[in-house]
Amino acid sequence: MIDDGILKRLDRVQGMGRSDDDLLDSIKASDALIERRLTLRLDSGKRVQVICWRCQHSHLLGPCKGGLRFHPDVSEEEVRSLAFKMTLKTALLGLPLGGAKGGVPIDGSALSVHERERLCRAWTRAFISDIGPNKDIPAPDVGCGPEEMAWIRDEYEQLMGKSVPHVVTGKPSALGGLNLRDGATARGGKRVLDKLRDKLGLTQEEPTVIVQGFGKVGGQIASLLAKDGYRIIGVSDSSGSLRKSEGFDVDDLLAVKEQGKSFSGLDNELEAEGGEPDAILTDECDLLVPAALGGQIHQDNADDIKASVILELANDAVSADADEVLAKRDIRLVPDILANAGGVLASYHEWLAGKAGHEVVVETAEKSLDDIIDRAADRAWHMHKRAEVSLQTACYALAVEHLQQVARCRGLA
Numbered sequence: 001m002i003d004d005g006i007l008k009r010l011d012r013v014q015g016m017g018r019s020d021d022d023l024l025d026s027i028k029a030s031d032a033l034i035e036r037r038l039t040l041r042l043d044s045g046k047r048v049q050v051i052c053w054r055c056q057h058s059h060l061l062g063p064c065k066g067g068l069r070f071h072p073d074v075s076e077e078e079v080r081s082l083a084f085k086m087t088l089k090t091a092l093l094g095l096p097l098g099g100a101k102g103g104v105p106i107d108g109s110a111l112s113v114h115e116r117e118r119l120c121r122a123w124t125r126a127f128i129s130d131i132g133p134n135k136d137i138p139a140p141d142v143g144c145g146p147e148e149m150a151w152i153r154d155e156y157e158q159l160m161g162k163s164v165p166h167v168v169t170g171k172p173s174a175l176g177g178l179n180l181r182d183g184a185t186a187r188g189g190k191r192v193l194d195k196l197r198d199k200l201g202l203t204q205e206e207p208t209v210i211v212q213g214f215g216k217v218g219g220q221i222a223s224l225l226a227k228d229g230y231r232i233i234g235v236s237d238s239s240g241s242l243r244k245s246e247g248f249d250v251d252d253l254l255a256v257k258e259q260g261k262s263f264s265g266l267d268n269e270l271e272a273e274g275g276e277p278d279a280i281l282t283d284e285c286d287l288l289v290p291a292a293l294g295g296q297i298h299q300d301n302a303d304d305i306k307a308s309v310i311l312e313l314a315n316d317a318v319s320a321d322a323d324e325v326l327a328k329r330d331i332r333l334v335p336d337i338l339a340n341a342g343g344v345l346a347s348y349h350e351w352l353a354g355k356a357g358h359e360v361v362v363e364t365a366e367k368s369l370d371d372i373i374d375r376a377a378d379r380a381w382h383m384h385k386r387a388e389v390s391l392q393t394a395c396y397a398l399a400v401e402h403l404q405q406v407a408r409c410r411g412l413a
């Protein structure tokens, strides 16, 4: 089952009285949850067994699309919920793709490059009959990147005996991947902020920002915001947090990450105040950007959040109990299905180019991403005001309406 938080949010949509109850019930279930056991041979020669999942939430809009997460805590329920979220995201954007997600409960960062390659090839062999360019197209997520996608594509093509570049997205650019200059997810998040900045009340000359998680998405959004005059006063990774009221030079933080270092113990080097990873979440700031994992803002800390706006780049960073508290406290939440939609938009363009057999044109993809995000942000804001619901409920309602319309056209509702 998908998690209670998503069910609560669907109840809010139901409460608006605009959607068909049968359809709402039917989308709560996934089309398929596939469980496979992989055997990974470690460099030491030892073999370990891992149970992993791929959830294909819905084929209603088109082939399923979604990331592959390598993280020790990933669970079947989380995979289901994230796949569901992806369907909402593609529906909100109006893309001809459904939602999927894969999870491998393993710490990718603890594996050698050879072990990661063997894991990806084993994963592809295990899921060979489930994935495909018109069926289910994986992409990177936490603990996974372009290299992993390259190995999956290579193994898939060897097994199928033909070239299928669009079986995955998020590949290295040499293999037809679309690498947007600023990173697609961060670009999309920044675009939403640009579109809604005044409406969200981010009118300070130099809004202060805290970024939780400094991986692919967190590093890129910090960089984009700093270039546009925001002041990054707090950052964290899984090892620790750093505060600096006068603001960080984001290039220094990115350089630290490029060297493979963690933030813990870097307070002197970066002339900052160090702390535990979660310490900065409740600090004073204008904008809080969770870009780590789900469930970071919950019932127990929602009352202490001091930001006035939250840009939810990590999926499910804010729990359903917490978003009620935040709404009561007038803290604006730009929900994940809008805030981090840039990633799937770039994936869509990479997939389309592979399907058509031509190179992906970065400028065209960027323009399309910006236009689609602008439109979704406008529609969500309009619904939020007109229906007097939170921006999050507005996004969910728009997504459900689109799914409903497609289901009717197909004779399924």
Ligand SMILES: NC(=O)c1ccc[n+]([C@@H]2O[C@H](COP(=O)([O-])OP(=O)(O)OC[C@H]3O[C@@H](n4cnc5c(N)ncnc54)[C@H](O)[C@@H]3O)[C@@H](O)[C@H]2O)c1
Binding pocket: 140, 141, 142, 143, 144, 185, 212, 213, 214, 215, 216, 217, 218, 236, 237, 238, 239, 277, 278, 291, 292, 293, 294, 313, 314, 315, 340, 343, 344
């Ligand atoms: N990569 C994408 O394009 C994309 C697209 C949509 C959504 N997302 C979501 O964005 C989030 C980040 O993804 P990513 O690709 O940057 O992952 P990543 O693996 O590159 O980075 C994750 C970061 O979070 C940090 N982290 C983990 N636990 C933490 C904690 N308790 N406190 C502080 N930091 C912590 C890690 O140290 C790392 O810096 C995820 O929730 C992912 O689902 C990513």
